[in-house]
Amino acid sequence: MTELSDEQRRDFEAAAFRRLVAHLRERGDVQNIDLMNLAGFCRNCLSNWYREAAEAEGVDLSKDQSREIIYGMPYAEWQALNQTVASDAKKAEFEARRPRDH
Numbered sequence: 001m002t003e004l005s006d007e008q009r010r011d012f013e014a015a016a017f018r019r020l021v022a023h024l025r026e027r028g029d030v031q032n033i034d035l036m037n038l039a040g041f042c043r044n045c046l047s048n049w050y051r052e053a054a055e056a057e058g059v060d061l062s063k064d065q066s067r068e069i070i071y072g073m074p075y076a077e078w079q080a081l082n083q084t085v086a087s088d089a090k091k092a093e094f095e096a097r098r099p100r101d102h
Helices: 006-026 032-039 043-056 063-071 075-082 088-097
Strands: none
Touching: 006 043, 006 063, 032 043, 032 088, 043 063, 063 075
């Protein structure tokens, strides 16, 4: 296995993150509740993690700013374009699987 420098690792992780965000932006049909139920995270989680990373480096980002970075548009706009009403079954599954920090 090739040994990676810290800088290479950071660059590759950043590239993978950018690709994940781009993929999620293209797949507005995939609802956050579906991501949560299947994977335990969603776009909002990514925006929270992004904001937390920024704050750890002394950069103050609002919740709205970090969501816009992840969604590629204001959150309310994304919701209006993409969000559907979750079924009772999806809501029940979410409550049963909800991560402790949500």
